[in-house]
Amino acid sequence: MSLAPAPRGWPARPTDAGPxxxxxxxxxxxLARAAVAAGADLVGIVHFPPSPRHLDLDAAAAVADAVRGTATVVALVVDADDATLDALVARARPDALQLHGKETPERVAHLAARHGLPVAKALGVATAADLAAAARYDALLVLDAKPPKDADRPGGHGQRFDWRVLDALDPARPFMLSGGLDPESVAEAVATVRPYAVDVSSGVETNRIKDIAKMSAFxxxxxAA
Structure with missing residues (x-):
């Protein structure tokens, strides 16, 4: 099985480099500079107050500026309104947006056009039926575990979902795999589902702070995979 191609507007992989x-x-x-030094291609900044990794506009800009030109900066938001996103894009100047809320396909298209940036849309996955919405989105898919029922924010909360359900996804559709990845599990993930990219956060942390050794190992x- 070949690796999925790069989606429109997102960086291409070097030949044979894997996801x-x-x-x-x-x-x-x-820590953003350390992530890039470790080999990260994309660096994510979170602008969503309920998240423990939330950055205000100035802090988001500082992280983005630290790696600008050396990695693709992706700003993650959750159901952000136009004013919030306008301010974030103006201040942090990300290279791409990642939407983790209940954004509709129409909302995703609107934001891509409004900001002129490539957009990724997260979908929570538990069963193959959860992939039915994928075809409606003109965006890079981020496939993550569904949040626990009592969660106060979206995302997989470091949990892994059954990757076998991705057999139901169009094999020509590029996606980013998230959810429960860490240095010990990611090689299996790459070999099993062959994603365009892999996305990690808590899996390379110690006490909720990015761990340089874990980032390098990831x-x-x-x-190696």
């Missing part, structure tokens, strides 16, 4: 690596939830410029595991 791109996104390290999300960077909260400090030095990238090395992806490259």
């Amino acid at each position: 791109l690596v996104k390290i999300c939830g960077l909260t400090r410029p030095d 990238v090395a595991a992806v490259r």
Whole structure:
């Protein structure tokens, strides 16, 4: 099985390099630089107050500026309104947006056109039926575990879903795999589902802070796979 191609507007993989690596939830410029030094291709900043990794506009800009030109900066938001996104894009100047709320296909298209940026849309996955909405979105899909029932924010909360359900996805559709990835599990994930990119946050942290050794181990595991 070949790796999925790069979606429109997103960076291409070097030949035979395997999936791109996104390290999300960077909260400090030095750790963002460390992520890139470890080999990350994409760096994620979170602008969503309920998240423990939330950055205000100035902090988001500082992290983005630290790696600008050396990695693709992806700003993650959840059901953000136009004013919030206008301010974030103007201040942090991300290269792409990642939407983790209940954004409709129409909302995704609107934001892509409004900001002129490539957009990724997260979908929570538990069964093959959860992939039915995928065809409606003109965006890079981020396939993550569904949040626990008592969760106060979206996302997989570091949980893994059954990757076998992705057999139901159009094999020509590129996606980013998220949810429960860490240096020990990511090689199996790459071999099993062959994603365009892999996305990790808590899996490379110690006490909710990005761990340089874990980031390096994660990238090395992806490259070896």
